[in-house]
Amino acid sequence: MFQPAITGTGVFTPDQVITNDELVESFNAYADQQNAVNADAISAGDVVALEHSSSEFIHKASGINQRYVVDKAGVLDPNIMHPLLRQRSDDEPSLMCEMALDACHKALSQAGVNAADIDLVICAASNLERAYPAVAVEVQKELGAGGFAFDMNVACSSATFGIQAAADMIRSGSVRKAIVVNPEICSAHLEWRDRDCHFIFGDVATATILERDEDAKGDHFTVLSTRCATQFSNNIRNNNGFLRRSRPDGVKDRRDMQFMQNGRKVFKEVLPMVSAHMMAHLADENFTQSDLHRLWLHQANKTMNDFIGKKVLGRVPEPGEQPNILQEYANTSSAGSIIAFSKHSSDLNCGDIGMICSFGAGYSVGSVLLQKN
Numbered sequence: 001m002f003q004p005a006i007t008g009t010g011v012f013t014p015d016q017v018i019t020n021d022e023l024v025e026s027f028n029a030y031a032d033q034q035n036a037v038n039a040d041a042i043s044a045g046d047v048v049a050l051e052h053s054s055s056e057f058i059h060k061a062s063g064i065n066q067r068y069v070v071d072k073a074g075v076l077d078p079n080i081m082h083p084l085l086r087q088r089s090d091d092e093p094s095l096m097c098e099m100a101l102d103a104c105h106k107a108l109s110q111a112g113v114n115a116a117d118i119d120l121v122i123c124a125a126s127n128l129e130r131a132y133p134a135v136a137v138e139v140q141k142e143l144g145a146g147g148f149a150f151d152m153n154v155a156c157s158s159a160t161f162g163i164q165a166a167a168d169m170i171r172s173g174s175v176r177k178a179i180v181v182n183p184e185i186c187s188a189h190l191e192w193r194d195r196d197c198h199f200i201f202g203d204v205a206t207a208t209i210l211e212r213d214e215d216a217k218g219d220h221f222t223v224l225s226t227r228c229a230t231q232f233s234n235n236i237r238n239n240n241g242f243l244r245r246s247r248p249d250g251v252k253d254r255r256d257m258q259f260m261q262n263g264r265k266v267f268k269e270v271l272p273m274v275s276a277h278m279m280a281h282l283a284d285e286n287f288t289q290s291d292l293h294r295l296w297l298h299q300a301n302k303t304m305n306d307f308i309g310k311k312v313l314g315r316v317p318e319p320g321e322q323p324n325i326l327q328e329y330a331n332t333s334s335a336g337s338i339i340a341f342s343k344h345s346s347d348l349n350c351g352d353i354g355m356i357c358s359f360g361a362g363y364s365v366g367s368v369l370l371q372k373n
Contacts, residue, residue, distance in 0.1 A: 004170040004223040006163075006370065007216045008113065008209040009342035010106025012099050012183075013329075014068040020055040020199065022076060027053045027198055030078040051195055058199040063302025067202030067330035069187045070095065081192040083185075096129040096183040096205075097138045103207035104143055104181055111209040112217040113177060118209075119147030120169060120178035124162035126155045126333040126360070127189045131242055139181060147175060155236070156298055156360020157228070158182060158334035159206065163356075163368050164226035166210045177211040182335045189238055191258035200300075201259070202330035206338035213373070221345070221354075221370040227281045228366045231273065235262040236361035271304060274359045275311040281367050282312075287353060289314045292321075294345065294354035299326035299336030308357075320344070334358060348372040 031050035041047035058064060069075060074084035088094060093101070100123065108115055121143070123136035128151055136149035154161045159182045166178035186201035213222050239256040282288065292313060297305045302324055309322035323344035325336070332339065337358045348354065349372060356368040 001171050002173055003213040004167040004210050005213040005216050005220045005373070006208055006223060007211055007218075007220040008107040008109070008111025009338060010103040010108075010110065010207040011339055011342050012102035012106075012205040014070050014203050016069050016072045017066050018069055018072050018075060019066045020058045020064070022072075023199055024053045024055050024058070026076040026078055026081070027192070027195065030081060030193060031195075033078055053195050053198065062199060062330075063324065063327055064199055064330045065327045068204060070185060070203045071187070075187060075192055083187045085188070093142055094129050094135065094138060096123070096125070096135050096185065097142055099183040099185075099205035100135070100139045100181040100207065101142055103183070103205040104139065104179055107179065107207040107209045111211070113209055113211065115143040115145050118143065118145035118177050118179050120166060120175040121145055121147070121149035122152060122162040122166060122178065122180045123149070123183070124152045124154070124158035124180055124334060125182050125184055126153060126158060127185065127238070128153060129185070135183070136181075145179070154230070154364045154366070155362055156300065156333045156336070157358040157362065157364035157366040159208070159338050160226070160356060160358040160366025160368055161228050161364070163208060163210065163223070164228055164366065167223045167226055170210060170212060176215070177209070179207055179209055181205065181207040182338060184333045184335045186331070186333050189240070189259050191255065191260075194255075196263070197259060197261065200331045202332050204329060204332040204335045204339065206335040206342065208338060216373070219346075220373055222373050224369040224371055225281070225285050226366070226368050227277065229277055229364070231363045233269065233361075233363045235265045235269070236260070267304065270359055270363055271307055271311075273363060274357065274365050275308055277365045278308070278312050278355060278357055278367055281355070281369060285369055287369075291353050292355060293348060293352040294320075295322040296337050296341040296344070296354065296356045297322060298358040298360065299324065299329065299340060300331045300360070302326065333360070345372075
C-alpha cells in the first residue's frame with residue numbers, strides 16, 4: 001500500500017468579470033421587456049410580473065460580489081442572456097480542454113512533475129461539454145500524459161470524488177501520479193433569466209496533482225483518508241440530456257433544461273447531512289474538532305458555509321479557518337473547494353490537519369482529510 005499525497009494545484013481564471021451591478025442592470029432590463037410584452041396578461045392576473053433584482057439582494061442571499069465568465073457579452077444582453085461560445089472544429093482543442101490545460105500546467109509546475117509522468121487523468125465536472133470522446137482523454141493527449149483517462153460527474157462533488165478515485169488507485173499501486181481536473185463552464189447551464197438563481201454561478205477550472213507521498217519533492221499534503229456519500233434528491237436538477245430530441249416536448253426551451261433548485265429544501269436537508277458526514281469522517285480517523293486547522297468547503301453560499309464551519313468546529317470559525325472565495329468567484333460547482341484549498345493552504349504548518357469537503361446535487365458529499373508535510 002502506498003500513501004497518496006496532493007503535491008500541486010492550479011487554477012484557471014477567465015479574464016472577463018461580471019459584477020453584481022452589471023448583472024442586475026441586465027436582468028432588470030430583461031424583466032422590464034417581459035413585463036411590457038405581457039402587460040395585458042399581468043393586468044388580467046394571468047401572468048405574474050417579473051420582480052427586479054438588486055445587488056443588495058444578491059449579496060444578502062449568497063455573499064457573492066462578482067463572478068468570472070468565459071463570455072459576458074451574451075450573458076449581459078437582455079435579448080440573449082447566455083454565453084456566446086465560438087463553434088470549434090473537431091480538429092482543435094475544446095473549450096473545456098483549453099481551460100483544463102491552463103490549470104493542469106500550473107499544478108504540474110507547482111508539484112515539479114512532468115506531464116509525461118502522469119499516468120491517470122480524471123476530468124471531473126458538473127456539466128461536460130460532450131458525451132464522447134471523453135474530455136479527459138483529450139486533455140491527456142494535449143498534455144502529453146501517459147496511462148489512461150476518463151470523465152466523471154457527481155455535480156458539485158465531482159472534484160472530491162475524483163480525488164478519492166485517484167487516491168485509491170495510488171494506494172493500490174495501479175497508478176503512480178494522477179491529475180484530477182475540473183473545468184466548470186457553469187455560465188452555460190445557469191438560467192440567467194431567473195431572479196432566484198441568476199447570480200449564483202461563475203466559470204473556472206482547477207487541477208490537483210496526486211502522487212505517492214514518497215515521491216513528493218517539497219511541501220505537500222498527505223491524504224490521510226477520503227470519504228464519499230450520496231443520497232438521491234430532485235431538489236437540484238437539470239433535465240437536459242441526450243434523449244431530449246426523442247421526447248415530444250424535447251425541442252422546447254423549457255425551464256427545467258437549465259439549472260434548477262429548491263433552495264429552502266437544499267438548505268434544510270444538505271446542512272445536517274454534510275456536518276454529520278464531516279464529523280463522522282473525523283471520528284473514524286481518531287481526530288476531534290480541535291485537531292482541525294482548516295476547512296476548505298464547497299463554495300455555494302456563505303450562510304451555508306458559516307453554518308457548517310460552526311457545526312464542525314463546535315464554535316464560530318476564526319478568520320482564515322474556513323476561507324470563502326465565493327465573493328470573488330461565485331459558485332463554481334466542483335472547483336470551489338479546490339480554489340479555496342489552492343489559495344488558502346500554503347500558510348499551514350507541518351503536521352496541521354485540514355479537510356476539503358464538497359456537497360451538491362445528488363445529494364452528494366465528498367471529504368478529503370489532509371495533513372501538511
